[in-house]
Amino acid sequence: MVLNLGGFKFTWKQVGGISLETEFGISSQDRIQNHPVLFAANxxxxxxSIEGQTLPYNGDKQTALKRLYELARGRQSYALTNGNGKYFxxxxxxxxxEKQAVFTPNGAFFTQSFSLELKRDYDG
Structure with missing residues (x-):
């Protein structure tokens, strides 16, 4: 397991890449005939952001992202940890x-890629 978000486990086979973006709340204010001033606004x-793929015919089935959609529909924040137990x-x-491709005659797909955007909830 690479990551666990509220019980949804991302395996090493599924995760293609993880990017972390941290903003530090620095804003600037333009000043007349002077340099802009920087200040901590928040x-x-x-x-x-997580990029990955599922393996529908290698254990993930056609519903690999179902639990992830259920978490999203809950409209709340969940604990995020990695395989070593680090709490983020x-x-x-x-x-x-998500993108599905290479279909069978009955509509099942052989490949599925997905991207996921998570935002930190500091009050949760």
């Missing part, structure tokens, strides 16, 4: 994108 935020905080599912 405490910042974190966003995690609570994250909410902001967006899921």
């Amino acid at each position: 405490l910042g935020n974190q966003t995690i 905080g609570r994250f909410a599912v902001i967006k899921i994108s």
